Amino acid sequence: MQRKATLFAALLMLLGLTISPPQACRAADEDPLQDFCVALNANDQQITINGLLCKPAAEVKANDFASQQLRNPGMFSAKLGSAVNLASATTFGALNTQGLSIARIDFKPKGVNPPHVHPRATEVLFLAQGTLVVGFVSTAPENRLFFKTIHAGDLFVFPRGLPHFQFNPSESKPAFAIAALNSQNPGVSQLAVALFASNPPLPEEVLEITLGVGDEELHRLIRSVQEVSM
Template sequence: MAAHFLFLALLALASSHAIASDPNQLQDFCIADPNSDVFVNGFVCKDPKQAKAEDFFFSGLDKAGDTGNKVGSNVTLITVDQIPGLNTLGITLARLDFAPYGLIPPHTHPRATEILTVLEGTLYVGFVTSNPNNQLFTKVLHKGDVFVFPEGLIHFQFNYGKTNAVAISGLSSQNPGVILIPNAVFGTKPPISDDILAKAFQLDKKTVDWLQAQF
């Protein structure tokens, strides 16, 4: 009886792991139908007889994103919203542009691992492991270098140089999601209580109020 229970428990764990990422394909493709009134985990498929090459196409990734913002960076994300044919394929692409000393703040992708390749410039990148260690792994990347950020872990990219930098990232989900840590903590709507944030970050409430005002 115990052996039978153990077998079922292991089977359940294996099954839960198998469905813990974007679903596998059961057909050649499933072009997203954004006009459907049906809500599913992803998008409803359009009739494959109506498929056309444009459903698998995007143009414009050669154009630099606007980095004239407070952090000096821009992400051009190509998800299923831009390429309907990505639906159920479990992959996304992004172009990352950095002004000199530009930063993509610490953030996570709750549904995807990210692999980044530097095309131009120099980037200082890193990620932090989960509790209890919170170990930081960092690397300075140059043109042609590649770095991986494991799914769900907090990571960042910073332009070390005095010139613009460009990178391309692939992510293992058609909709990886992004949680910018500063925005998620200090820019919520409605705001998190300054009493809670003051205690969590060991700051006085005036500092917390100032930080919240930035977002």
């Protein structure tokens, strides 16, 4: 009798998993409802929807599925020594509804992609050239740092929504990586910029209490982050 009850409970659990709303277990964008949905004038749309309008299928050409965007680096930050060039649905229309973005990240010697989060995507990074120190921090209460030095040909995963970074430790050699993210619009928030260069600014008293610093030190931090983010 006990064995039958255990089996019945297991069946109920399995049934619950199979009929649970998809949103309860999804961690990426919704599945497309058609073969493709090449974004229509992504930068000129006047209405807001969860995604981008589709180009009429009859007007879609093979060229719509190709892009040269990642042939070259993005714009380097003079202070950080890194450049991110992100191909997402807004810059590469064929990615619309596909739940995918891809980025090229270039690093000068001692260049850093500072701690940041992608609220809507997990990231897997492939290091094509050079060496990087990479890592992420788990959520509270552990706030555990997972970091590792990786080399050309290696992969590293940054879980969705967790603060992470990449740093080129070499003093003479550049590094180059490709990152895939499972959202057509992963979003990005640099932690230092969010704290010290938001618009409008966070209340200074909140920052002083949180960080345990005075006016002078807080203003120095704000100036430093603003200079880096310009």
